[in-house]
Amino acid sequence: MKNGKPIVAILLSLVLCMSGMVGLAESAQEPVTLRVMWCQGTNASGLEETIEQMLSEQYPHISVEWEITTWEDLPSKMQQYMQSGMPDVVIAKSQDANNYGGYGVWADLSDTDYIGNVLESCLGGVTIDGKILGMPYIGTYGGVYYNREIFEQNNITIPTTTEEFKAVCETLKAAGITPIATHWLDSWFLGWELAIVSGGELMSTSLTWGDEFRDGQRNAEDPDFKASVEMMEYIHQNTWEDTYSVEQTTCDARFVQGQAAMQMDGSWVASNYAMLNPDFDYGLFPFPNTNGDGCLNMEPNDSFFKSATTENHEAADAFLSMMASPEMASAWSQYVGESSLIKGATSFATPAQSDIGHYAGIGLSRDQNAITNQLPYNEFWGEVANDFTEYINGDIAIDVLYQRANDRRSVCGE
Amino acid sequence: MKGTLTYQRKQQYQYASLLLPAFILFTVGMIVPIFMCIYYSMMIWDGYTVDMAWVGLQNYINIFQDEYVMSSWKFTLIFALVNASVADIAALLLAVLLDSGIRGKSLQRTIVFIPCLLSAVVTGFVWKKLYSTVLPGIVSALGLPINLQLFGSTDTVLWGLTIANCWQWTGLWMMVYLAALQSIPPEYYEAARVDGANALQRFRNVTIPLLMPAIVTCTVALSTGAIKTYDILVTATEGGPGRASNTIVYYAYNVAFKLKQYGYGSAIAITLIVVLLLISVVQLALFRKKEVQL
Numbered sequence: 001m002k003n004g005k006p007i008v009a010i011l012l013s014l015v016l017c018m019s020g021m022v023g024l025a026e027s028a029q030e031p032v033t034l035r036v037m038w039c040q041g042t043n044a045s046g047l048e049e050t051i052e053q054m055l056s057e058q059y060p061h062i063s064v065e066w067e068i069t070t071w072e073d074l075p076s077k078m079q080q081y082m083q084s085g086m087p088d089v090v091i092a093k094s095q096d097a098n099n100y101g102g103y104g105v106w107a108d109l110s111d112t113d114y115i116g117n118v119l120e121s122c123l124g125g126v127t128i129d130g131k132i133l134g135m136p137y138i139g140t141y142g143g144v145y146y147n148r149e150i151f152e153q154n155n156i157t158i159p160t161t162t163e164e165f166k167a168v169c170e171t172l173k174a175a176g177i178t179p180i181a182t183h184w185l186d187s188w189f190l191g192w193e194l195a196i197v198s199g200g201e202l203m204s205t206s207l208t209w210g211d212e213f214r215d216g217q218r219n220a221e222d223p224d225f226k227a228s229v230e231m232m233e234y235i236h237q238n239t240w241e242d243t244y245s246v247e248q249t250t251c252d253a254r255f256v257q258g259q260a261a262m263q264m265d266g267s268w269v270a271s272n273y274a275m276l277n278p279d280f281d282y283g284l285f286p287f288p289n290t291n292g293d294g295c296l297n298m299e300p301n302d303s304f305f306k307s308a309t310t311e312n313h314e315a316a317d318a319f320l321s322m323m324a325s326p327e328m329a330s331a332w333s334q335y336v337g338e339s340s341l342i343k344g345a346t347s348f349a350t351p352a353q354s355d356i357g358h359y360a361g362i363g364l365s366r367d368q369n370a371i372t373n374q375l376p377y378n379e380f381w382g383e384v385a386n387d388f389t390e391y392i393n394g395d396i397a398i399d400v401l402y403q404r405a406n407d408r409r410s411v412c413g414e
Numbered sequence: 415m416k417g418t419l420t421y422q423r424k425q426q427y428q429y430a431s432l433l434l435p436a437f438i439l440f441t442v443g444m445i446v447p448i449f450m451c452i453y454y455s456m457m458i459w460d461g462y463t464v465d466m467a468w469v470g471l472q473n474y475i476n477i478f479q480d481e482y483v484m485s486s487w488k489f490t491l492i493f494a495l496v497n498a499s500v501a502d503i504a505a506l507l508l509a510v511l512l513d514s515g516i517r518g519k520s521l522q523r524t525i526v527f528i529p530c531l532l533s534a535v536v537t538g539f540v541w542k543k544l545y546s547t548v549l550p551g552i553v554s555a556l557g558l559p560i561n562l563q564l565f566g567s568t569d570t571v572l573w574g575l576t577i578a579n580c581w582q583w584t585g586l587w588m589m590v591y592l593a594a595l596q597s598i599p600p601e602y603y604e605a606a607r608v609d610g611a612n613a614l615q616r617f618r619n620v621t622i623p624l625l626m627p628a629i630v631t632c633t634v635a636l637s638t639g640a641i642k643t644y645d646i647l648v649t650a651t652e653g654g655p656g657r658a659s660n661t662i663v664y665y666a667y668n669v670a671f672k673l674k675q676y677g678y679g680s681a682i683a684i685t686l687i688v689v690l691l692l693i694s695v696v697q698l699a700l701f702r703k704k705e706v707q708l
Contacts, residue, residue, distance in 0.1 A: 245566025389656030
């Protein structure tokens, strides 16, 4: 009996230790529900199921409460949630690192392991004051998508300058082919197109043109800005007459059917093209500018942000870590039909992929944030696009358009 | 006597307690936000930060210097006038038709009423697709030289929105008129018939005067509702082409949330409330006069 007491004591201690470890394990696996707000594009609808399936396999204690919204509704949502409590994770555009980073709503991801999975070239647009505030995930490449068959039949070479581009358009018109497909019923697209065309001209002059414009050193009457507006007018003269009644899906269908030779758009069209005609052969080139150094417009579209005030830091990091895996990134890219920005991921293959690789390889691919971080879309490009429509309709003179653009310096922030 | 007073007091308390939940909801949901809006309208505030700068009435002064406010008000008032007129007259005529002895009126009533069950956002999507793809396709297949792409031009966007908006809401107000028509005692029509009045004279001298309460309700609701139009624009035209279909509510929303000028947007919203109150008061006064005369 005397010898039994130490044994009993040891056994009791072991049992206590083990039950304590079980208790710790249970608290480590305490169910967590993450609130995730997603500015979801139409091509990503339904992707939540894939994410939840992978999450349940890797982190069974983490579940997601989705709030699906649109990027147009993000400002009002952010105002609401900044007052009432931010979601744990927000999926938006990379330019939202700059749009909202100044309010301190995003967590600094610089020291996380998973941020190392992102292509370094994409991190500049989400780095604000030396802090990486977002995880860029999907890159859309904007430029001029062209019908290879039409180009070959008409012996057209890829234009690099504005003059060469106009010559191509004249050749196509002479052959009875509408040069450019556009869909200006979608007002966001007109603003986007204006930003890209203008960005190509303005960045060719100075990479900080927007900052200099806000400081009063440059004006909308400068030759480069004027050239951008004139090009937009030229596009209007060389697209369908009913472009203000054409929306994205109709535009894509007409382009695939050969009702236009070129379509200036983003790589979100790739999945539509594939659905309409899997054998449709097309290429991509940067929108030409005066100096012939136009770049593909790379917009890190879907980007992940973690709330600086989340109470579920570990779960949010686990979620983002899972999203940053090549396996999940590949699934996302294949689903939405766009390029992944995660190292090792397999991007959706399109006929234009070789062109994207070519231009990116020779340094002719520019992060769209370079433009929109200086002159924000909502405050500047969207409003200039509305002015442009009024000018096209004859409601205002061109000088009024330039003056209004100058007046918007004060609302473009610092 | 003491017992009677106590009973009356008890009744008052009972009425008050029954009204209290609605009063609280109305105060919290309507009155308090209006006062908060008035407060914000005197600030420069981006809607995100806690910092606000007092500017007094400067935002209201800026409204009168803002060409976009003027153009938005112009479109809004024209849209309201056209939509209220078209929908009001169409609702009344449909109600008169359905109150007559036509066949299949239950089915027709249902068909006309169903669109008002949809959300305005869905209505905007539907008509955007109809105008951009479906209707042009039908017209093209029939070889007709008609342009039905009404959202694609600044000249036709007003009518495009009017058709969509009236399609959605005419059924609702038709039901109001129908209920009012069915409450008119048939003796009045008999008396008029005996006096030799024809159908048009009976409609003008019997139906219209007795429908006046319903006409007041529908006209005030339709005009103030049209002035507040927002939802359908979000999906139908986004205020375009350009700013051609920008209503004052749509502009105020964009100013507050997209351009991050919450104080200025609040000032625009307050002027909207004032205009709505004025319009309602004027309309009620005019119609009340009409009722007395008839």
